[in-house]
Amino acid sequence: MNVALYYLDGCPSCQPALRNLKTALRLEQWPEDVEMVRVANASEARRHRLIGSPTIRIDGADIEGPVAEVRGYAFGCRVYTDGTGTADWPSVEQIRQALQRAWPRHLEWTSGAALRAPPARTARADALARTGIKGPPPRRPFNALRQANWPESTRHG
Numbered sequence: 001m002n003v004a005l006y007y008l009d010g011c012p013s014c015q016p017a018l019r020n021l022k023t024a025l026r027l028e029q030w031p032e033d034v035e036m037v038r039v040a041n042a043s044e045a046r047r048h049r050l051i052g053s054p055t056i057r058i059d060g061a062d063i064e065g066p067v068a069e070v071r072g073y074a075f076g077c078r079v080y081t082d083g084t085g086t087a088d089w090p091s092v093e094q095i096r097q098a099l100q101r102a103w104p105r106h107l108e109w110t111s112g113a114a115l116r117a118p119p120a121r122t123a124r125a126d127a128l129a130r131t132g133i134k135g136p137p138p139r140r141p142f143n144a145l146r147q148a149n150w151p152e153s154t155r156h157g
Helices: 014-027 042-047 066-071 092-110 123-131 142-148
Strands: 003-008 035-039 055-058
Touching: 003 014, 014 092, 055 092
Parallel strands: 003 035
Antiparallel strands: 003 055
16 A cells, blocks of 8 residues: 655645644554655646645545546645635645545455455556556357348347
8 A cells, every 4th residue: 555645845835744643543543654755847747747745645536536636727826625624734634534435445456365466457457547448348159240231130149
């Protein structure tokens, strides 16, 4: 499980966010290992998909979920909302909810007799992913193709 906190130099919200993150990890009984990722400029902000500073990601997913990505990426401050108001860093409860949502994904990777690595991606799969093509169209059985071209009187079943 990878927990990362992305921040800008001099961000006043970074330390309170880190404090809340470690508290949430402790309450959920997760290791308090947090990868601190410093973002130095706007191009790094785009590369890291920084929504603003601080941004917390669990296994690459933002703690506010996919809806946060809609806002776009920014080299600046971030505002979190929790339904009751806004803050410059996420609350312990927001982080705990994100950790609880991430737990089933974590179990998928660690279930079974031994830890399994994700399936290896091939160069073809990477190329298809970049183009957005999902793969070849589904195949119909050979007989169905052949029967579709037969005259109506000779079709079977």
